[in-house]
Amino acid sequence: MDRRRSLILTVVAAMLAIGIGVALSYAIHWFPVEASTQAKNTDRLYHVLVDACIPIFVLVTTVVLYCAWQFHMKPGEELKDGPPIHGNTRLEVFWTAAPAVLLLSLLSYSFVVLHDNEKRPAREIRVGVTGQQFAWSFQYPPSVTGGRPVQSFQLYLPKGESVRFELHSKDVIHAFFIPAFRLQEDVVPGITVTYRATPDRLGTYPIVCNLLCGLGHSLMRTSVHVVTPAAFAAWLKSQRATSTAGGAAATASSGTAAARASG
Ligand SMILES: [Cu+2]
Numbered sequence: 001m002d003r004r005r006s007l008i009l010t011v012v013a014a015m016l017a018i019g020i021g022v023a024l025s026y027a028i029h030w031f032p033v034e035a036s037t038q039a040k041n042t043d044r045l046y047h048v049l050v051d052a053c054i055p056i057f058v059l060v061t062t063v064v065l066y067c068a069w070q071f072h073m074k075p076g077e078e079l080k081d082g083p084p085i086h087g088n089t090r091l092e093v094f095w096t097a098a099p100a101v102l103l104l105s106l107l108s109y110s111f112v113v114l115h116d117n118e119k120r121p122a123r124e125i126r127v128g129v130t131g132q133q134f135a136w137s138f139q140y141p142p143s144v145t146g147g148r149p150v151q152s153f154q155l156y157l158p159k160g161e162s163v164r165f166e167l168h169s170k171d172v173i174h175a176f177f178i179p180a181f182r183l184q185e186d187v188v189p190g191i192t193v194t195y196r197a198t199p200d201r202l203g204t205y206p207i208v209c210n211l212l213c214g215l216g217h218s219l220m221r222t223s224v225h226v227v228t229p230a231a232f233a234a235w236l237k238s239q240r241a242t243s244t245a246g247g248a249a250a251t252a253s254s255g256t257a258a259a260r261a262s263g
Pocket residue numbers: 131173174175209210211212213214217220
């Protein structure tokens with residue numbers, strides 16, 4: 001096969017590989033459902049990064065394979081040397097500038113997305129999150145409950161309302177991770193770490209500890225229930241009622257958590 005035909009064949013194969021790669025990145029559903037506005041931004045960022053990486057990966061692989069195919073040593077050429085080449089300024093400027101521009105643009109876009117995800121909204125509710133070996137608990141201050149504070153082992157959030165989580169740890173470092181919200185923060189003893197999310201899809205999603213924190217680490221999970229604002233108000237009311245009734249519910253659930261942790 002002459003050089004021209006092999007080059008055309010290689011370019012066509014590379015285009016095909018890019019097409020298949022990009023199609024696969026969209027066709028396969030890699031992540032859990034998106035249940036927050038931040039999740040949508042994060043997934044879009046992921047797709048931009050992947051779509052930028054696939055052509056580069058294909059380009060590098062294609063050049064390597066093409067060179068191995070076209071320029072490999074033939075029998076009898078063992079002692080031959082390649083032509084002496086002493087740099088090519090134009091080429092070097094290009095292969096330094098092009099990746100620099102690409103990396104800087106991806107970096108800027110990532111910065112904008114992460115900054116957007118963390119942006120303080122006009123209105124937000126505060127929810128305390130406490131991590132301890134091996135359970136999560138959630139504290140709703142009077143500013144949210146409109147009465148006495150409420151403590152729960154299940155996280156309830158109203159849909160469409162921005163939430164500022166304030167994370168505390170009672171013992172070691174944990175990582176508060178809600179996969180459906182795509183956000184994770186380390187929960188470090190002695191400091192308060194904050195974390196924002198705006199749930200925008202009704203449903204129940206897992207909350208996990210994503211940092212090995214001891215023997216019961218794998219049991220350190222609970223659920224977030226994203227409910228309508230009316231259902232959230234009703235839930236808060238029911239929690240306030242049980243906490244007025246002597247904290248029986250809280251004691252019962254802490255018993256459950258302890259049993260879970262020791263089991
Ligand atoms: Cu943990």
